[in-house]
Amino acid sequence: MSTPHPTREEIARYVVAALEPPAMERLEEHLATCPECARALAAEARFEVALWKIVPAAREEGAVVPLPHRLAPRRRTWLAVGSSSAGLAAAVLLCLSLWRGHESVRSEMPDAGILHTSAGLVMPREECRAVAVDADSTLCTAGELMSCNIRSAAPAVCVEPTAGACDGESPDRRME
Amino acid sequence: MKSQPMPRSGSSDPLANADPPEAWLVERALAGYRDGWAGLVARHNHKVVVSLLARGLSIDEAKEIAQETWLKLIERQQAGRLSEIVLPGLAIVQAGFLASNARRRERYGAGQPAMGEVAAPRLEDAAIGREQLARVARALGDCPASARRVFEFVYEHPELSYAEVAREMALSTQRVKQIVCEVRARLRSALEKEER
Numbered sequence: 001m002s003t004p005h006p007t008r009e010e011i012a013r014y015v016v017a018a019l020e021p022p023a024m025e026r027l028e029e030h031l032a033t034c035p036e037c038a039r040a041l042a043a044e045a046r047f048e049v050a051l052w053k054i055v056p057a058a059r060e061e062g063a064v065v066p067l068p069h070r071l072a073p074r075r076r077t078w079l080a081v082g083s084s085s086a087g088l089a090a091a092v093l094l095c096l097s098l099w100r101g102h103e104s105v106r107s108e109m110p111d112a113g114i115l116h117t118s119a120g121l122v123m124p125r126e127e128c129r130a131v132a133v134d135a136d137s138t139l140c141t142a143g144e145l146m147s148c149n150i151r152s153a154a155p156a157v158c159v160e161p162t163a164g165a166c167d168g169e170s171p172d173r174r175m176e
Numbered sequence: 177m178k179s180q181p182m183p184r185s186g187s188s189d190p191l192a193n194a195d196p197p198e199a200w201l202v203e204r205a206l207a208g209y210r211d212g213w214a215g216l217v218a219r220h221n222h223k224v225v226v227s228l229l230a231r232g233l234s235i236d237e238a239k240e241i242a243q244e245t246w247l248k249l250i251e252r253q254q255a256g257r258l259s260e261i262v263l264p265g266l267a268i269v270q271a272g273f274l275a276s277n278a279r280r281r282e283r284y285g286a287g288q289p290a291m292g293e294v295a296a297p298r299l300e301d302a303a304i305g306r307e308q309l310a311r312v313a314r315a316l317g318d319c320p321a322s323a324r325r326v327f328e329f330v331y332e333h334p335e336l337s338y339a340e341v342a343r344e345m346a347l348s349t350q351r352v353k354q355i356v357c358e359v360r361a362r363l364r365s366a367l368e369k370e371e372r
Contacts, residue, residue: 018353045229055331
């Protein structure tokens with residue numbers, strides 16, 4: 001290894017793009033060849049992805065300082081489905097599907113490999129705990145649902161309802 | 177792909193700005209202009225890469241798939257199948273799909289090792305439960321109000337660059353980055369402490 005291991009703080013700074021470009025490049029060179037640091041990077045990236053979801057949610061949970069009006073978050077952010085009735089309808093449909101399953105699609109499932117959705121799209125089955133398709137044909141899996149832009153009640157299908165996916169929460173709350 | 181600029185309109189021309197606004201870039205990209213896409217890639221590519229790293233891809237794999245992601249989106253736009261661009265969410269979803277597809281191909285392909293072998297326990301899975309939400313809310317509550325405000329603004333507006341956030345909050349870009357790193361470290365520490 002030609003370069004020293006980065007500190008955890010440096011890896012965190014890389015993840016949030018707070019390093020200067022030369023430092024980013026040096027770190028990437030090291031990470032490409034050091035499995036130990038690559039694991040640390042993966043963990044840090046997972047934490048970052050979690051923050052994308054939980055910081056806005058935690059704000060709604062309370063214990064936060066209200067933003068000035070002009071800085072208040074847009075109603076529809078990259079993590080939210082939106083407040084339009086069509087988006088809400090899609091969210092409700094999807095969450096109900098998550099909960100109950102969708103027999104017509106379930107019956108089309110192959111034993112392994114891929115899933116053909118009712119929209120004619122194909123997804124790897126392991127990612128298909130839930131699938132939504134928005135008006136732009138953007139595919140959303142369960143884990144990515146929160147970052148998807150669902151704008152219409154397009155085909156929302158479900159395979160293998162995820163335990164706890166909607167536990168104790170109304171669909172609209174989860175999607176908000 | 178078009179390369180010529182749209183008609184300019186006096187001194188408010190975003191092209192003269194080193195950090196043109198997201199809405200303007202989106203408009204350009206939707207119209208098929210190269211500079212619009214270039215600006216969006218510059219602004220959001222790192223988040224796409226991070227989302228792929230979180231799936232356990234190596235940095236080289238993540239960069240490769242991120243590049244493929246943008247090409248796919250540009251193809252969709254050129255084919256008239258992209259009427260709206262909400263980033264980074266759209267690119268992250270597309271990248272996730274490509275990564276899953278690549279993993280499936282490898283898994284059922286020529287016996288190559290599957291992508292994502294760096295994967296470790298999924299902290300985010302644990303972190304999005306109600307209890308963890310409450311922990312984050314508590315940890316955020318313990319931060320100074322000014323730092324909290326900046327941190328929350330950054331995470332609620334992923335479409336903004338640090339420079340734009342800095343302008344909004346009347347701070348320097350370096351200060352915004354510093355706050356993000358400090359608050360993030362506190363949150364992580366709080367979550368880890370309570371999990372032990």
